[in-house]
Amino acid sequence: MKIQLLVLFLSTVISAFKITDGTLKSSKQELGFFESDSLRLNSTEENLSVSFKIKSNTKPNQIFVKLTNENGIESSFKPTTKKSGESYISKLSLPFTKLPTLFQASSKLFVSLVIASEEDKYFETVGSIENTPYLISKSTYKPTEKFQAKPEIHHIFNEAPQTVDPSIAVVFSFLSIMTFFTLIVSWGFNGALNFGNFKFDLSHFAFIALIIGYEVTFFFYYLGDSIFTTIGRVAILTGPTVWFGSRLLNYLGELRVAGQR
Amino acid sequence: MAVETCSTERSKGPNVLRVHSFKRSQGSGFSNQSINTTTMQLSTLFCLFLVSIASALPSPFPTDTALIYDSKITNLESYTSLLNYLREELRVPLQVLEFNSPELEIFKNGQRNFDNLIIFPTKARSIGSESNIHGLDLLNFFNDGGNVFTITSPTGVSETVRNYLNQIGIYPSPRNHELVDYFVGSNETSFKSIKLTAENVKLESNIISSVPEITYSGSAALLTNNNLLFPILQSPSTSFTKNSQESDEANNWTVGTQGYLAVGHQGLNNARGAWIGDASLLDDSQFSTFDKELLQWTFQMKNILRVTEVKHNHINGDTYAERPYKVKDELEYQITLQEFNGEQWSPVSFSDLQFEIKLISPYHRLNLSELSQDENSTTYGVTFKVPDRHGVYTLQTIYQRPGWSFVEEKEVLSIRHLANDEYPRSWDIPNSWVYITSSVVVFAAWIVFLIVFIYIKDGKIVDSKKQK
Numbered sequence: 001m002k003i004q005l006l007v008l009f010l011s012t013v014i015s016a017f018k019i020t021d022g023t024l025k026s027s028k029q030e031l032g033f034f035e036s037d038s039l040r041l042n043s044t045e046e047n048l049s050v051s052f053k054i055k056s057n058t059k060p061n062q063i064f065v066k067l068t069n070e071n072g073i074e075s076s077f078k079p080t081t082k083k084s085g086e087s088y089i090s091k092l093s094l095p096f097t098k099l100p101t102l103f104q105a106s107s108k109l110f111v112s113l114v115i116a117s118e119e120d121k122y123f124e125t126v127g128s129i130e131n132t133p134y135l136i137s138k139s140t141y142k143p144t145e146k147f148q149a150k151p152e153i154h155h156i157f158n159e160a161p162q163t164v165d166p167s168i169a170v171v172f173s174f175l176s177i178m179t180f181f182t183l184i185v186s187w188g189f190n191g192a193l194n195f196g197n198f199k200f201d202l203s204h205f206a207f208i209a210l211i212i213g214y215e216v217t218f219f220f221y222y223l224g225d226s227i228f229t230t231i232g233r234v235a236i237l238t239g240p241t242v243w244f245g246s247r248l249l250n251y252l253g254e255l256r257v258a259g260q261r
Numbered sequence: 262m263a264v265e266t267c268s269t270e271r272s273k274g275p276n277v278l279r280v281h282s283f284k285r286s287q288g289s290g291f292s293n294q295s296i297n298t299t300t301m302q303l304s305t306l307f308c309l310f311l312v313s314i315a316s317a318l319p320s321p322f323p324t325d326t327a328l329i330y331d332s333k334i335t336n337l338e339s340y341t342s343l344l345n346y347l348r349e350e351l352r353v354p355l356q357v358l359e360f361n362s363p364e365l366e367i368f369k370n371g372q373r374n375f376d377n378l379i380i381f382p383t384k385a386r387s388i389g390s391e392s393n394i395h396g397l398d399l400l401n402f403f404n405d406g407g408n409v410f411t412i413t414s415p416t417g418v419s420e421t422v423r424n425y426l427n428q429i430g431i432y433p434s435p436r437n438h439e440l441v442d443y444f445v446g447s448n449e450t451s452f453k454s455i456k457l458t459a460e461n462v463k464l465e466s467n468i469i470s471s472v473p474e475i476t477y478s479g480s481a482a483l484l485t486n487n488n489l490l491f492p493i494l495q496s497p498s499t500s501f502t503k504n505s506q507e508s509d510e511a512n513n514w515t516v517g518t519q520g521y522l523a524v525g526h527q528g529l530n531n532a533r534g535a536w537i538g539d540a541s542l543l544d545d546s547q548f549s550t551f552d553k554e555l556l557q558w559t560f561q562m563k564n565i566l567r568v569t570e571v572k573h574n575h576i577n578g579d580t581y582a583e584r585p586y587k588v589k590d591e592l593e594y595q596i597t598l599q600e601f602n603g604e605q606w607s608p609v610s611f612s613d614l615q616f617e618i619k620l621i622s623p624y625h626r627l628n629l630s631e632l633s634q635d636e637n638s639t640t641y642g643v644t645f646k647v648p649d650r651h652g653v654y655t656l657q658t659i660y661q662r663p664g665w666s667f668v669e670e671k672e673v674l675s676i677r678h679l680a681n682d683e684y685p686r687s688w689d690i691p692n693s694w695v696y697i698t699s700s701v702v703v704f705a706a707w708i709v710f711l712i713v714f715i716y717i718k719d720g721k722i723v724d725s726k727k728q729k
Binding site: 061062064066072074075076078114116117118121123144145146147148149150151152153154155157158163164165166168169170172173176177179180183184187191192193194195196197198199204208211212215224248252260261 | 441443444452486488498499501503513516517518519589613615617623624625626627628646648649661662663682690691692693694695697698699702704705706707708709711712713715716717718719720
């Protein structure tokens with residue numbers, strides 16, 4: 001494409017045609033051919049006019065005004081040509097909206113003349129047009145889809161749920177443990193921690209062990225044992241617990257009757 | 262024990278492989294006739310099974326071809342290089358038929374009669390013995406998997422070919438319109454004999470490999486933006502088409518580089534076609550590598566891709582059958598490709614092969630990297646993490662590039678969500694530590710309370726009871 005552009009710029013073929021009075025015109029600006037400045041288009045209402053005079057005795061077979069964008073994509077337009085004395089006057093009037101949508105979205109367009117007959121040739125870039133960013137933003141041009149690699153897509157995973165900082169959890173857990181010890185100490189200060197009625201009786205220990213057994217069963221349930229396993233274990237524990245529990249309660253009842261508690 | 266081997270070759274019929282031979286070698290051991298018979302039958306079935314699979318694959322082999330021409334404007338004696346190339350190098354079973362020959366039937370009993378058509382310019386409006394082959398018939402031929410090589414010229418463009426090309430998006434210049442470039446040569450003849458340069462050759466179409474030396478004298482075509490069209494030759498910037506029968510230069514079918522001189526096209530069914538606007542490119546004076554490559558490409562004898570294996574599994578090697586995929590699993594995906602280069606299946610290197618995992622739209626689109634290569638295939642792969650959304654996903658590799666046969670590999674899989682015991686347990690979450698500790702504290706306090714409750718002796722209560 002760059003080579004094509006280079007060719008466009010440099011391709012002045014030996015020419016017998018003389019081009020004069022060349023102008024590039026919009027509604028607000030007019031430039032002569034070969035001026036370094038570009039014709040600026042800033043509105044979709046603009047009308048691009050290209051006019052020039054060809055000094056020739058015969059009408060050329062080929063007269064085109066060629067627009068080429070930065071990528072070398074070109075489109076040719078045929079101007080109306082009329083004889084005027086010993087010359088031919090060519091005029092092209094092109095509303096901006098009639099430009100190919102690709103050109104409406106191109107920042108710069110080069111204007112060339114291609115004029116030829118069997119004897120003479122003329123091919124030269126005579127000026128340029130700039131579309132303002134505002135005008136480009138109004139363009140409806142969408143590139144055609146071509147077979148090529150598409151942009152990679154990496155799925156963005158949901159973030160992991162936020163949790164409290166472990167150090168804070170440890171502090172609060174410690175406070176919980178301290179509460180337990182505070183409770184024990186407070187019981188001690190109030191004289192509640194005495195074992196005056198202690199009696200070495202296996203049924204008492206069995207009852208306490210069975211109560212601990214319930215807690216252990218529930219803890220294993222929390223760790224992953226099935227509900228059916230848990231129900232089974234509880235069922236096994238229930239009978240001995242009732243039996244040893246009644247023994248213990250009888251003992252406590254006897255103490256109460258005896259005035260020991 | 263008798264050992265059978267089978268080999269296959271493509272028959273002369275379209276896309277049909279037939280069992281070529283059974284070679285039986287005698288080994289030591291069993292010689293039981295019934296066992297041999299059973300083995301042979303099983304092997305035959307197996308070979309037929311292979312044949313049925315192979316026949317569904319794109320054809321890399323020469324196939325039945327019809328060359329259709331109009332003797333009024335085409336003298337086949339000028340095309341001996343082409344005919345020799347087709348018959349001797351490509352080994353194509355070739356039928357040369359006049360455009361109105363009674364034998365010219367592109368469909369017979371509803372089946373395609375040929376695999377490839379070469380249609381030279383014709384002066385007639387339609388082709389066929391009773392002008393009964395229309396553009397739609399050619400389109401049906403193409404849609405059925407047939408390859409169509411069309412040539413038009415300013416004097417020979419039938420409505421059959423024009424309608425077919427128009428449906429594809431190629432608009433050849435009307436009758437008598439020919440390409441002219443006043444910027445070459447110095448007389449009327451030389452204006453119409455345009456020597457093409459590298460600027461006019463589109464190598465990115467991947468159909469031809471080098472810039473050919475071509476002097477073009479024919480028609481030009483406008484193209485639509487159809488991405489199934491692959492331009493090969495483009496008109497020079499200073500050229501245009503004009504009607505040679507009219508002095509008025511007002512009607513120009515193409516101007517500058519918007520005209521195209523040779524175009525390839527490929528359907529989504531991988532059938533291929535080509536159009537050139539100058540029959541002299543194929544005649545003995547110009548027959549060259551350009552024509553050979555274009556014919557090979559059109560007849561699916563080059564740039565054919567085939568997938569030999571697609572594999573996906575967990576990163577540790579477990580397959581989907583062994584351990585169905587669930588969200589966030591790490592997986593690896595591999596696909597093995599090979600290319601038919603005109604002679605054999607060979608490895609092929611691409612840097613733009615992509616893999617997608619999608620529900621409705623892709624969740625991942627990842628570039629596949631080359632993992633390994635053996636003597637006739639290349640394996641590409643990628644590792645990825647399954648999206649965190651369960652559903653029925655499609656794992657797919659679609660490779661569509663100009664000039665290459667299209668590859669489309671899809672597999673639909675169910676991706677499950679996490680089971681209730683696959684989420685993190687509560688002790689994995691720091692927040693729960695406070696609750697767990699509190700539960701244990703309550704448990705311990707309850708046990709202490711229980712023991713104290715059983716054995717406590719409150720002196721004040723006992724004393725008051727004694728006083729009573």
